[in-house]
Amino acid sequence: MDNRISDILRRNRLSVTESRQKILNLFLSNTGALAHADIEHKAGERFDRVTVYRTLQAFVEKGILHTIPTADNSIKYALCKNDCFEGHHHDNHIHFVCSKCGKTECLDDFIIPAVKLPKNYIANNIEIVVNGVCNNCRKN
Numbered sequence: 718m719d720n721r722i723s724d725i726l727r728r729n730r731l732s733v734t735e736s737r738q739k740i741l742n743l744f745l746s747n748t749g750a751l752a753h754a755d756i757e758h759k760a761g762e763r764f765d766r767v768t769v770y771r772t773l774q775a776f777v778e779k780g781i782l783h784t785i786p787t788a789d790n791s792i793k794y795a796l797c798k799n800d801c802f803e804g805h806h807h808d809n810h811i812h813f814v815c816s817k818c819g820k821t822e823c824l825d826d827f828i829i830p831a832v833k834l835p836k837n838y839i840a841n842n843i844e845i846v847v848n849g850v851c852n853n854c855r856k857n
Contacts, residue, residue, distance in 0.1 A: 719745070729779040736764050740772050741781070750785050750793035750812070750821040785812045785821055786844060793821050812844070815851035822851075 722741050726733045743751060743759050751759070756769055773794055776782040785793045795812075811824045829845050 721745070725781060729781060731775060731779065736768050737772055737775075739764070740769065741776070744782065744794070744796045748822060750795040750823070752787075752791060752793050756794075785823075786846065787814070787821070788846075788848070795821070795823050798825065812846045813851065814846060814848045815854055816848055817850055817854035820851060 719742065722738050722745065723733050725741060726737055731737060739760055740756055743756060747759075753766075753769060753773065756773070757764065757766070760769075773782065777784060777794070780797050782794045783797050785795055787793055811827045811829060812821060813824050814821045824847075829843050832840060832843055834840060
């Protein structure tokens with residue numbers, strides 16, 4: 718396994734286990750977001766569903782991953798950038814879902830615009846998911 722994986726886990730005060738290493742490696746080697754089922758399928762080994770779920774939850778809590786809502790009310794997970802940390806996510810970017818290939822990706826170069834809310838309303842989180850056709854599918 719990559720030393721970078723062990724470093725990320727140690728830096729976030731997480732035990733370096735085989736399942737955590739394998740799951741984190743999946744995110745580091747994929748460009749898009751992954752669903753729980755994707756992880757179970759791609760892991761190649763039979764990790765217990767609860768182990769996968771707890772690992773994903775720990776990664777979200779530590780600021781390693783962030784969640785992306787989907788149209789069917791499930792969740793996908795993607796790597797956070799370096800400015801996220803435990804209990805504090807800075808994921809103010811747009812998520813794009815391709816209607817042809819189904820890939821979900823973070824568009825980090827596009828910042829979510831400011832949203833003006835009514836007086837006495839405070840936003841804790843703003844999520845924008847754009848559905849369309851990705852560049853790869855558009856070319857095909």
